[in-house]
Amino acid sequence: MALDRWIGLVLLGVCLVYGYTAWFTMDGGLAPFMQRNPIWPSTFPKVLSIMGIIASLIIVLGFEKGEAKIGDIDYRKLWEYNLGQALLLLVLMAAYALLLRPAGFLISTSGFLILGSVILGERRILLTLIIAAVATGIVWYLVQVVLGIFLRPLPLFLGAT
Structure with missing residues (x-):
């Protein structure tokens, strides 16, 4: 697997943990008056986790790949950057x-x-x-x-x- 897919896989794991935290653990300690609000403190982390998961899946599944262009990162020449x-x-x-x-x-x-x-x-x-x-x-x-x-x-x- 290419370096970008490994990085995408790591980011996918981070986003999944972040999403789990945002969806299931952040709102447990909310005060009762805040539970009726349309936007909670976890709303932005939830949106970020969904966007991160989608972006990571695009990288892992290779949907962003096209033909190799000049300027693409070559992991074999990583030390030259x-x-x-x-x-x-x-x-x-x-x-x-x-x-x-x-x-x-x-x-x-x-x-x-x-x-x-x-x-x-x-x-x-x-x-x-x-x-x-x-x-x-x-x-x-x-x-x-x-x-x-x-x-x-x-x-x-x-x-x-």
């Missing part, structure tokens, strides 16, 4: 997850977007700074004000609660 960038992005994602609470949403998200774009090769730093600041601010405003979900905007040491 930019694995350093991919690994740095994975480390950056883990650092973002760990820094989200102590550093606050605004700093950690802006830092993630800026460093991620630099790792991927963006050299227009001023444009990157502006886009990261605007995107972070918009997402924070939507989540905090529009949805009413508290996100600590600033680091703990600045007294943000």
